[in-house]
């Protein structure tokens with residue numbers, strides 16, 4: 001059988017009759033008709049002859065403690081604004097999740113002006129607070145922090161050298177609050 005485009009049905013919509021099919025998930029029967037209970041995709045199974053409606057995938061639910069990935073878009077007065085693009089859901093899957101996060105940067109040492117983070121850094125953080133329009137991101141933890149930095153001078157990906165980051169092209173060094181696995185493989189779709 002040819003695969004048809006998925007049809008969206010609305011609550012109360014008749015999706016089949018009980019002469020043809022058995023009511024499946026998210027449906028009920030009314031006088032020989034199978035009616036959808038929800039807004040979703042029609043799913044007719046020709047094998048066991050059930051007619052169901054499957055929920056349309058919604059934005060994954062964020063939760064305190066979730067690991068998120070994003071890019072630093074602003075650094076100001078000890079705080080970083082992070083454009084979150086991916087979260088790890090409760091099944092440990094990486095799923096797209098777009099939000100703005102704010103993180104307090106770890107305290108800098110005296111005379112260590114560029115310690116912390118810079119615009120463009122790829123970071124891994126943990127959600128420590130959820131507000132209406134943004135997330136509060138924590139960066140304290142051995143796997144949290146910067147995962148990738150581009151040399152601000154020549155745009156080469158910097159490598160870790162001791163406690164500093166080093167540009168193999170122009171030999172510039174930078175100080176960052178790096179995650180323990182800086183430079184290792186990070187999940188696909190995160191690094192451009």
Ligand SMILES: [Zn+2]
Nearest residue numbers: 151154167170
């Ligand atoms: Zn460089």
